[in-house]
Amino acid sequence: AQSVTQLDSQVPVFEEAPVELRCNYSSSVSVYLFWYVQYPNQGLQLLLKYLSGSTxxxxxxxxxxxxxxxxxxxxxxxxxxxxxxxxxxxxxxxxLTGGGNKLTFGTGTQLKVEL
Amino acid sequence: EPEVTQTPSHQVTQMGQEVILRCVPISNHLYFYWYRQILGQKVEFLVSFYNNEISEKSEIFDDQFSVERPDGSNFTLKIRSTKLEDSAMYFCASSSSGSPAGEQYFGPGTRLTVT
Incomplete structure (x- = not known):
């Protein structure tokens, strides 16, 4: 079974500061990894994905x-x-193989950028 | 830019009633998905659909749920007899590729409230 953990439910940060949102995965087989973003009242949008190659x-x-x-x-x-x-x-x-095409998500991290 | 649309944005229904959630996938996409997110929990996979049949479903997708592509453009999720625990945000997604590396494009979601 695979799982994804996002430990931080909320991350407040000031504008122009750096930010890191954490994600850990667990799987007995190789996986592709994705980050999606959801703006208010919009669908999930793909930010980036790791398939292979450069880490x-x-x-x-x-x-x-x-x-x-x-x-x-x-x-x-x-x-x-x-x-x-x-x-x-x-x-x-x-x-990667044999698991269908379903995505397994984490619980999400709310990023709040403040002035 | 083409996008996945979902209607209604918010649906309120009484326990035991049938609901149909509608999605219009991107027009040249062939792979369709439903996910849901109960408030405060993970986005969970429900079902994938290709070539007019279910290709994969989760344990959540029991006999109360069904999916249909009635007219070549819409993709619907029906819940026959809603329960309180069906209250969630339901996301539709579509993809042009059956590859695990292919991007799934998500709609904005339908918030279902069962009272």
Missing amino acids: LVKGINGFEAEFNKSQTSFHLRKPSVHISDTAEYFCASRI
Whole structure:
């Protein structure tokens, strides 16, 4: 079975400060990893994904994430946040083979950027 | 930019009533999904649908649930006899690819409240 854990339910941060949103995954098989963002009253939008290759993945809006197999982590980072980054962020995984196409999500982290 | 749409945005129903949640996937997509998120909990996979049949479903997706693509554009989720614990945000998603690496595009969700 696979699972995704996001330990921080809320992360407050001041504008222009760096931020890291934590994600840990658990799976007995190889997985793809994703970060989605949900702005108020909108659907989940893909920020970035790790499939293979370089462990540092760059996404939209200046976000990046690093895949760390030994720590089973896929933390999301941004060096300088903007007010418009205020949203809910979801980490998700999907099994490479034999697991269908379903995404397994974490509980989400609410990022609140303050002036 | 094409997007997944869902109606209604909010549905209130009484326990025991039938509800139909509607989704219009992106037009050239062939793979469809429903997920739900109970308040404060993880986004959970319900069902995937391809070629007019269910390809995978979770243990949540019991006999009270059904999905249909009635007219080639809509994708619906029906709950026959709603329970209080069905109260959740329901997300529809679609994808052009059956690969686990393919992106799923999400709608804004329908908030279902069962009273």
